């Protein structure tokens with residue numbers, strides 16, 4: 001049976017992916033050289049499409065890495081000598097903080113309870129901090145930080161680099177790159193693609209910082225140091241043999257999203273999120289985990305259930321609907337429902353109908 005995946009990554013494939021994979025095989029995409037002209041065209045096409053869809057400024061670089069988690073390590077290595085600051089409200093923001101700790105940095109954190117927001121107005125960033133890290137959409141708990149709050153932090157700290165993890169909010173997140181230096185995502189969530197590719201957007205200031213660190217002989221990584229990736233990027237290549245098929249597919253799906261129009265893609269996600277939260281409003285056994293409405297995620301809806309969520313998940317699976325369980329400690333408490341461009345309004349309506357029957 002063909003199932004519908006509402007899991008927050010990997011998730012439902014974007015409807016056109018099957019067609020693009022077939023075409024890719026016909027065109028020998030998986031066998032061509034990653035140093036040849038055909039690949040250069042694919043690489044450039046994917047970058048151009050992403051730049052257009054996500055409104056990435058011309059002077060920002062777009063790097064292809066292997067995953068979101070890799071992007072975390074590369075960012076810390078290439079932009080932090082001593083101190084970073086992390087806003088932690090769940091497991092993915094903690095992972096970025098932990099990455100900095102593991103790399104021997106002094107990683108400060110401002111932590112709130114899972115599902116909570118931050119008190120940005122009272123936040124002072126110490127002068128020794130070099131890089132400030134935010135997870136836009138905390139996939140583990142369904143909290144999304146309103147992006148304007150993050151822009152305000154940058155306005156008050158122009159000399160510092162701001163990092164934004166948009167792994168589970170891209171391409172929904174309307175990122176204003178004027179205030180963001182490093183933004184990353186991987187493709188198995190909102191882009192509805194098979195896993196195995198990470199994308200990192202790098203500002204001129206961040207690239208410059210990396211160059212300074214390299215010259216001072218700090219350990220910024222080897223084949224994926226920013227300098228090395230940037231050097232190959234100028235030739236429309238990556239240092240290693242990359243996931244050519246994934247780069248190709250990302251370009252194709254991004255073109256498809258451009259055809260729909262990013263405004264429409266984002267409006268539909270909002271509409272589907274409203275359907276899910278409205279359902280909760282009318283059913284006391286299903287409550288949004290995030291209490292502050294302004295912090296509720298539109299792309300990963302996390303619901304606290306009265307009855308055992310694993311039983312609900314099991315029943316839905318029998319109907320061909322695969323919903324995510326709670327993350328780690330919340331496994332027996334939450335449902336996590338991905339709301340990505342691959343999910344249509346009628347898919348979400350069908351899911352709600354089936355949950356009501358339980």
Ligand SMILES: *Cc1c(COP(=O)(O)O)cnc(C)c1O
Pocket residue numbers: 009067068069070092135137138139165166167168186187198
């Ligand atoms: C999934 C996820 C990651 C990890 O991405 P990978 O591609 O699995 O390494 C990081 N941050 C957030 C917010 C995520 O949802």
